[in-house]
Amino acid sequence: MISATKALERLREGNRRFVSGVRNPGILMSSPFGGGPAAEQEPLAVILGCSDSRVPVEMIFDQGVGDLFVIRVAGNIVASSQIGSVEFAAERFGSRLVVVLGHTQCGAVRATVEEIQRPTENQSRNLRSIVDRIRPSVEELLETEIRHDQDELTSQAVRANVRASAEQLRHGSKILEQLIEREGLLVVGAEYSLESGIVDFF
Ligand SMILES: [Zn+2]
Numbered sequence: 001m002i003s004a005t006k007a008l009e010r011l012r013e014g015n016r017r018f019v020s021g022v023r024n025p026g027i028l029m030s031s032p033f034g035g036g037p038a039a040e041q042e043p044l045a046v047i048l049g050c051s052d053s054r055v056p057v058e059m060i061f062d063q064g065v066g067d068l069f070v071i072r073v074a075g076n077i078v079a080s081s082q083i084g085s086v087e088f089a090a091e092r093f094g095s096r097l098v099v100v101l102g103h104t105q106c107g108a109v110r111a112t113v114e115e116i117q118r119p120t121e122n123q124s125r126n127l128r129s130i131v132d133r134i135r136p137s138v139e140e141l142l143e144t145e146i147r148h149d150q151d152e153l154t155s156q157a158v159r160a161n162v163r164a165s166a167e168q169l170r171h172g173s174k175i176l177e178q179l180i181e182r183e184g185l186l187v188v189g190a191e192y193s194l195e196s197g198i199v200d201f202f
Helices: 006-022 025-029 080-092 107-117 125-142 148-171 174-182
Strands: 044-051 070-074 098-102 187-194 199-200
Touching: 006 044, 006 098, 006 187, 006 199, 044 080, 070 080, 070 098, 080 148, 080 174, 098 148, 107 125, 125 148, 148 174, 148 187, 174 187
Parallel strands: 044 070, 044 098, 098 187
Antiparallel strands: 187 199
């Protein structure tokens, strides 16, 4: 089992490799079939990321097959199935690090900002279920002066939404609470920059 601190260090190192363009050759050559990763998994981290096509999780952390347990959903929101997935990975595979990964210019966050400012009547119920989970993070910011600056509003809302998702994971289930208390499970927030490729953990 890899500790949360060690796992975090491996993700930081991997992201540094990704940014500098020097990939780990072992990852490119390792076969995804047969023995090793295909036989069993011991992912070093669980990543709850956004579905955005520009944020391919394994690539930005320069990790290979079997290294990351990835949950992707638009706006990296937390609903029951996301909590269940994290519980599953942490209990079954012993992952001790959970990263909620947002990113700059998130379309789901932007759509939420627009929906609050100019509500549409016939939005699909399914899409609304995503927007409604991001909404509280945006509404808080709309009560501040930031509301006049659309770009700043979106960028702060991305981080607020990551923090909210991390909080929900920390307190969303008894299992995760116990793993945090007794087993050193760590839930951290992070933001991937589409502009620089850098992941900032916070
Ligand atoms: Zn996004």
